[in-house]
Amino acid sequence: MATIAVRILGSNSRTALRRWCRSSYSSTSAAVAEAESTEVKDYADYRRSLYGQITHKALLVDAVGTLVLPSQPMAQIYRTIGEKYGVEYSEDEILFRYRRAYGQPWGKSRLRYVNDGKPFWQYIVSYSTGCSDPQYFEELYNYYMTDKAWHLNDPRAEEVFRALRKSGVKLAVVSNFDTRLRPLLRALNCDTWFDAVAVSAEVAAEKPNPTIFLKACELLDVKPEDAVHVGDDRRNDIWGARDAGCDAWLWGSDVHSFKEVAQRIGVQV
Numbered sequence: 001m002a003t004i005a006v007r008i009l010g011s012n013s014r015t016a017l018r019r020w021c022r023s024s025y026s027s028t029s030a031a032v033a034e035a036e037s038t039e040v041k042d043y044a045d046y047r048r049s050l051y052g053q054i055t056h057k058a059l060l061v062d063a064v065g066t067l068v069l070p071s072q073p074m075a076q077i078y079r080t081i082g083e084k085y086g087v088e089y090s091e092d093e094i095l096f097r098y099r100r101a102y103g104q105p106w107g108k109s110r111l112r113y114v115n116d117g118k119p120f121w122q123y124i125v126s127y128s129t130g131c132s133d134p135q136y137f138e139e140l141y142n143y144y145m146t147d148k149a150w151h152l153n154d155p156r157a158e159e160v161f162r163a164l165r166k167s168g169v170k171l172a173v174v175s176n177f178d179t180r181l182r183p184l185l186r187a188l189n190c191d192t193w194f195d196a197v198a199v200s201a202e203v204a205a206e207k208p209n210p211t212i213f214l215k216a217c218e219l220l221d222v223k224p225e226d227a228v229h230v231g232d233d234r235r236n237d238i239w240g241a242r243d244a245g246c247d248a249w250l251w252g253s254d255v256h257s258f259k260e261v262a263q264r265i266g267v268q269v
Helices: 002-010 012-024 029-034 036-051 074-085 091-102 118-129 134-143 157-166 181-187 210-220 234-243 258-265
Strands: 058-061 068-070 150-152 170-175 196-199 227-231 247-250
Touching: 058 210, 074 091, 074 118, 074 134, 091 118, 118 134, 157 170, 157 258, 170 181, 170 210, 181 196, 196 210, 210 227, 210 234, 227 234, 234 247
Parallel strands: 058 170, 058 227, 170 196, 227 247
Antiparallel strands: 068 150
8 A cells, every 4th residue: 555655646747647637627518528539639648748658558447337237227126126125115216315325425434335335235225215124135235246136238348358368468347346346257257357356345445546546557567557447437437547647448438349448459359
């Protein structure tokens, strides 16, 4: 952690890059969308001015929303499993209450996912459904650790990741998640695709905190400026990764498939 702190606080180039990122995205969302392609080019040029030729020796991948997606709407699952425990809220009400609960500060800590994350999720489930039955919570909690709850976002992901690793690109998952992430990756048979996993519950830092990205780079033994992160959240994934000194591409905007990610890195699939 001391190494991480030095990297964050001691790099003038990274501080300058962080300021560039913030000023670049300080306009309204409409203006950002209109100027997006120009900003991407300008950002790439700015990185070259700091680091020279851009190299991507490592790929960091967000989990939920990028690597994997929920197989059914959350409110539907909460309602379906909850019926036998007396849950009466409609799916719309569950969704509304879930968003409200999830958006509130969590206790005295900024970390939601500590170890297994159960205290946080018990609060979320109870508030969302009005049901505090421990058996209901355990069934719901365990469900989201299985391949029934999730599926791979890109059906060609395995093929692409194997090609990337064969070419020498190191791979890591970087996710705000609790300790269920590792068994979930195993359940989806994709845990062996990656050289490392940086999960917030273990790192004790949640995106957009650059610490989690720096930890992933440390696990892969690469410099942050030699890594690119791909995720679906502009604040958590793009700003967070760039604050750490990594390159970053927004899923669904800069890239739309892992094959496209590989091509941008320079690997043909």
